[in-house]
Amino acid sequence: MTVTDPDTEARADPTSPARRPGPRRLGGVRRLGGAVLLGLLVPVLFVLGWQLLATSGEFSPSQLPTPGAVLAALVELVTRGELWQHIGISTQRVLLGFAAGAGSGLVLGGVIGLSRPARALLAPSIQALRAVPSLAWVPLLLLWLGIGETPKITLVAIGAFFPVYTTVSAALAHVDRHLVEVGRAYGRTGVRLFVQVQLPAIAPAALSGLRLGLAQGWLFLVAAELIASSIGLGFLLIDSQNTGRTDILLLAIVLLAVLGKITDGILGLAERRLLRRWN
């Protein structure tokens, strides 16, 4: 369109008073709002494309249900009271497993990062264990721990352990030697040296390790629930596949994405607050 309306032209001019950025704060809010809108662009386009594909007749509803059908599945599960059970148990498994795995990752990563003999003794074996694909543990865990909660939480813990262990042990081995020497010169040894110098020095790396560990925890949760469970989002995936409820299957995937994003966001918030001290 080559016709220019003088009115819209004036409004589009960035230097016109109507468009001039307001006070700083407002500009910041507007920028943030713009970033959020931009981030939403791809999901919105995705849902639109999904809707078009689903209604194009190329796929049967059992192959690709519409977004509306997935929403209806959500309402259905909520009214049946099942949704919170699935979400609750999966979240509980992830949080418990993450706590156990990240906790032991911190401790073992700490020991191996600080002690040369411990590193020589343990690091190669841990690296070898790390190379085992996650699903390979499942039959063994079922055999040893039965089909209750323990094997699932254990698998999540295994998943959360390695990223935390790796980042903590590597970061500790690379803490500025000068700072450690200052700590020693000013009488810090052992636990006090660790708490006052080494731990704060590795905190940024450790936090990103925790975030990776959490993401891996969700991954391993699905692996555990796919294979042996009667409740949880992973179970919802496999059960809806078996019963041909593709709408519920897609819903479970969306729920996993949302939950993963929320838990990661909480850790990210903690990370930002902490890193403010560093810069």
Next chain:
Amino acid sequence: MQTTATRVAAVPVTLRDVDRVFGTGDGAHVVLRGIDLDVAAGEVVALLGASGCGKSTLLRLVAGLDRPTGGEVAIDGARVDGIEPRAAVVFQEPRLLPWRTLAENVAFGLPDGAARSTRRSAVAHALDTVGLAPFAAYRPRAVSGGMAQRTALARALVRRPGVLLLDEPFAALDALTRLRMQDLVDDLQRSSGATVLLVTHDVDEALQLADRVVVLAPRADRGAGSGIAHVLDVPGARPRDRADPVLAALRVELLDRLGVPRHRPA
């Protein structure tokens, strides 16, 4: 800013036939051999030498950060064994903890067991003596190199050390900041009365600050390690005039001993 530090109980430092050899067997590398040195309580001794002559190694032995392979290092008659609580070190780099404020970094120098209120006033006083009271809440990354090094000095002073160990503390600073820091350390030493061991490769700095200059140099026989090549009593009371002709003459002498001959006009 008040450059009067609290008086401390100065202590003497003694080195008896001290050796430091790194490695063993064929790979052994002798850094120091047969060092004998007596530093009186309240005396300022500059350890002067070229890079790599082992002067920092010597300082680390006194600080207890390293152990001699032979001989004995003693502070106030007691053998140094591990980190020495009566000594405080200032390194060439400020080495501040980046996640702590300047005040919290100074507090890192305090020994354990002090009450909270005395800790706070000690930190405030130490920051004040180096002229950084208004910057107590700043983080190390937000201040200049000179301010960071003054913070490191305050961290050492807050311990009220009997002996202050300075390992080329001004080497990384620009020329003007270096001169100001020298004056500051001179003032603080005279008001606190602490024994000072200053490692430096700067002849002027040694003559400006020290009561005695100890020249450390490698022996003629390569592989025999460094020893004390010369000891010079610096005349005149501190603070000294940088333009003093007596110091200028000593400067030429010391530079000559360090292998930098004098250039005479043709």
